[in-house]
Amino acid sequence: xxxxxxxxxxxxxxxxxxxxxxxxxxxxxxxxxxxxxxxxxxxxxxxxxxxxxxxxxxxxxxxxxxxxxxxxxxxxxxxxxxxxxxxxxxxxxxxxxxxxxxxxxxxxxxxxxxxxxxxxxxxxxxxxxxxxxxxxxxxxxxxxxxxxxxxxxxxxxxxxxxxxxxxxxxxxxxxxxxxxxxxxxxxxxxxxxxxxxxxxxxxx
Amino acid sequence: xxxxxxxxxxxxxxxxxxxxxxxxxxxxxxxxxxxxxxxxxxxxxxxxxxxxxxxxxxxxxxxxxxxxxxxxxxxxxxxxxxxxxxxxxxxxxxxxxxxxxxxxxxxxxxxxxxxxxxxxxxxxxxxxxxxxxxxxxxxxxxxxxxxxxxxxxxxxxxxxxxxxxxxxxxxxxxxxxxxxxxxxxxxxxxxxxxxxxxxxxxxx
Amino acid sequence: xxxxxxxxxxxxxxxxxxxxxxxxxxxxxxxxxxxxxxxxxxxxxxxxxxxxxxxxxxxxxxxxxxxxxxxxxxxxxxxxxxxxxxxxxxxxxxxxxxxxxxxxxxxxxxxxxxxxxxxxxxxxxxxxxxxxxxxxxxxxxxxxxxxxxxxxxxxxxxxxxxxxxxxxxxxxxxxxxxxxxxxxxxxxxxxxxxxxxxxxxxxx
Numbered sequence: 001x002x003x004x005x006x007x008x009x010x011x012x013x014x015x016x017x018x019x020x021x022x023x024x025x026x027x028x029x030x031x032x033x034x035x036x037x038x039x040x041x042x043x044x045x046x047x048x049x050x051x052x053x054x055x056x057x058x059x060x061x062x063x064x065x066x067x068x069x070x071x072x073x074x075x076x077x078x079x080x081x082x083x084x085x086x087x088x089x090x091x092x093x094x095x096x097x098x099x100x101x102x103x104x105x106x107x108x109x110x111x112x113x114x115x116x117x118x119x120x121x122x123x124x125x126x127x128x129x130x131x132x133x134x135x136x137x138x139x140x141x142x143x144x145x146x147x148x149x150x151x152x153x154x155x156x157x158x159x160x161x162x163x164x165x166x167x168x169x170x171x172x173x174x175x176x177x178x179x180x181x182x183x184x185x186x187x188x189x190x191x192x193x194x195x196x197x198x199x200x201x202x203x204x
Numbered sequence: 205x206x207x208x209x210x211x212x213x214x215x216x217x218x219x220x221x222x223x224x225x226x227x228x229x230x231x232x233x234x235x236x237x238x239x240x241x242x243x244x245x246x247x248x249x250x251x252x253x254x255x256x257x258x259x260x261x262x263x264x265x266x267x268x269x270x271x272x273x274x275x276x277x278x279x280x281x282x283x284x285x286x287x288x289x290x291x292x293x294x295x296x297x298x299x300x301x302x303x304x305x306x307x308x309x310x311x312x313x314x315x316x317x318x319x320x321x322x323x324x325x326x327x328x329x330x331x332x333x334x335x336x337x338x339x340x341x342x343x344x345x346x347x348x349x350x351x352x353x354x355x356x357x358x359x360x361x362x363x364x365x366x367x368x369x370x371x372x373x374x375x376x377x378x379x380x381x382x383x384x385x386x387x388x389x390x391x392x393x394x395x396x397x398x399x400x401x402x403x404x405x406x407x408x
Numbered sequence: 409x410x411x412x413x414x415x416x417x418x419x420x421x422x423x424x425x426x427x428x429x430x431x432x433x434x435x436x437x438x439x440x441x442x443x444x445x446x447x448x449x450x451x452x453x454x455x456x457x458x459x460x461x462x463x464x465x466x467x468x469x470x471x472x473x474x475x476x477x478x479x480x481x482x483x484x485x486x487x488x489x490x491x492x493x494x495x496x497x498x499x500x501x502x503x504x505x506x507x508x509x510x511x512x513x514x515x516x517x518x519x520x521x522x523x524x525x526x527x528x529x530x531x532x533x534x535x536x537x538x539x540x541x542x543x544x545x546x547x548x549x550x551x552x553x554x555x556x557x558x559x560x561x562x563x564x565x566x567x568x569x570x571x572x573x574x575x576x577x578x579x580x581x582x583x584x585x586x587x588x589x590x591x592x593x594x595x596x597x598x599x600x601x602x603x604x605x606x607x608x609x610x611x612x
């Protein structure tokens with residue numbers, strides 16, 4: 001089940017990467033790279049930081065094929081993408097939540113302390129988008145826009161909280177997933193944002 | 205002793221990260237991430253490059269808490285920060301020197317060759333600031349401003365030189381620290397810079 | 409033989425890094441860092457992703473010396489560099505092809521699946537240039553310009569194809585190298601490009 005959601009998630013992330021590449025007028029190779037990095041970069045950073053080798057996608061080259069294909073397909077679908085806006089945001093939200101839960105799971109299996117588990121979940125959830133934005137030469141949107149990374153944090157904490165209460169793992173996953181997805185969709189719908197910090201003084 | 209200086213150092217680095225995030229109008233989550241990356245990113249890159257797993261902060265989640273707290277606190281202190289300019293630059297310089305010495309120490313324990321030890325020191329000292337600037341979408345200041353990375357190089361070489369002369373480790377650390385701190389403060393005070401390289405021809 | 413080409417390659421890459429640093433008016437330290445990252449960053453990223461520790465250059469500190477020296481020398485040669493344009497592009501193309509073959513070789517020895525081997529070759533070939541451009545705060549040129557990364561892909565696939573046909577390794581290397589170099593020089597000469605993807609709609 002989580003695998004299916006994971007496949008949907010990396011596809012949605014790959015498409016978001018391809019659109020970002022298109023905004024920079026990249027060639028089809030650039031589109032494929034950005035799609036790959038957006039979809040699988042978060043898990044790669046997590047695995048490197050946790051010392052979890054071999055890295056996930058090296059054992060599943062078919063995932064690489066999927067995200068590259070999704071990225072290239074996006075070039076054809078692009079003129080219609082804005083009509084699919086809502087579907088796309090839903091898939092992207094599912095991706096964020098699924099990535100967060102998978103990241104927690106990997107770190108838990110490796111025996112890391114709970115704060116590190118939460119960070120592993122968040123790294124998996126948001127680093128793909130951060131790498132996408134760095135490669136497209138812009139300030140990462142996850143640090144500026146409506147609740148995104150915070151959803152990842154909430155999902156990870158909820159999952160660990162229910163786990164500490166010895167809730168059944170499958171039920172826990174479903175609950176965390178549902179809460180995270182709802183929170184993200186509400187955040188988009190109501191434009192919930194975190195307060196921002198603006199500091200323009202120059203002195204160093 | 206070096207641990208205390210290390211804690212001061214990561215706090216100062218976290219605050220510098222938070223101010224950079226503020227210049228990009230990030231939300232509080234972005235502030236926390238940039239603070240974390242600036243403070244602990246250098247050590248993370250060093251550990252990954254040296255293959256030194258598990259990575260430092262995963263074994264000390266309290267450091268993550270400290271730097272996130274310092275980053276968020278900076279949002280409150282920001283209006284007064286320019287008054288604290290000198291204290292802040294001093295703390296930042298202490299951080300640079302402490303990071304460099306700690307980086308050398310990690311690489312030495314792992315048995316790397318001396319040039320790699322020097323690079324490990326410099327990576328620890330400057331990569332946090334480089335990552336901060338990349339995430340804030342600007343050219344890293346350490347490559348352009350008054351002596352900063354060069355201080356790290358001098359500290360690492362001095363430390364290894366005194367070590368080769370079999371100077372007592374504690375004395376060596378104190379001496380290297382003092383020289384590095386003095387050099388950095390002089391560089392700020394006298395605006396010492398390295399020569400720059402300007403190349404504007406376009407041909408490729 | 410491949411070692412000699414490798415040394416030429418990292419020298420050429422270091423020089424390209426130094427010129428990029430010069431376009432950003434970096435100081436000599438920044439020039440040295442960008443030269444290092446451009447020349448050895450691709451191999452570093454490959455080694456980290458494959459979990460191939462210790463990382464190549466940590467076992468050959470003399471390579472670090474070479475690329476830093478090449479970077480600094482470029483500052484002196486810069487006024488004449490445009491006269492050397494053709495030589496430089498040839499060296500850079502040799503670097504791209506050599507890096508790709510070396511990357512494949514490392515992944516093959518580690519027993520990775522063939523798609524991962526191809527990716528290891530491409531990562532080695534192009535990541536140095538990507539890191540250079542990210543640190544110089546621009547969109548990576550390899551995602552936008554005439555056939556570059558595609559050359560790396562062709563070289564890796566050809567190499568693996570001939571290997572599957574049990575062609576002698578030395579002959580295979582020479583053939584793959586020749587085809588890759590020819591393809592890259594033709595691409596520069598005839599301005600071959602991949603189609604680009606342009607997407608300017610804003611909706612998320």
